[in-house]
Amino acid sequence: RGAWYIDVEVAGNYQIEFSRWPKESHLAINDFYQKDFSNQFFDSEFALYKKPSRAINAQSLTTLLDDTVVNKHRITTKQKTVKMDMYLSQGLHKIEGVMQTEKGQYSAYYLYIKQK
Numbered sequence: 001r002g003a004w005y006i007d008v009e010v011a012g013n014y015q016i017e018f019s020r021w022p023k024e025s026h027l028a029i030n031d032f033y034q035k036d037f038s039n040q041f042f043d044s045e046f047a048l049y050k051k052p053s054r055a056i057n058a059q060s061l062t063t064l065l066d067d068t069v070v071n072k073h074r075i076t077t078k079q080k081t082v083k084m085d086m087y088l089s090q091g092l093h094k095i096e097g098v099m100q101t102e103k104g105q106y107s108a109y110y111l112y113i114k115q116k
Helices: none
Strands: 004-008 012-019 060-065 068-074 082-088 091-101 104-107 110-115
Touching (some): 012 060, 060 082, 068 082
Antiparallel strands (some): 004 091, 012 082, 012 110, 060 091, 091 104
């Protein structure tokens, strides 16, 4: 599983958003794509995908902050991201978004954080 290590400079309330795809793709978490997007406007990381993907049928996403479960959200069929509000204290933190499927677990590939 993957995690992000973040350094919070200002303690406060933040909007946390996890996704399987970059926002600019407009794909839902459980969508798949059938072509190479490297020649389009997607970010450089997304352009690294050269083969078609498969749907993962994620059912939920569990959020861990510093290895402690803080939220669990159900994922709907066409949901693009999982958003939540969270208080973050100042300092270093480890944050993970783990998607549960019938076949196992997948990490969220994208994390967006915005101070409220």
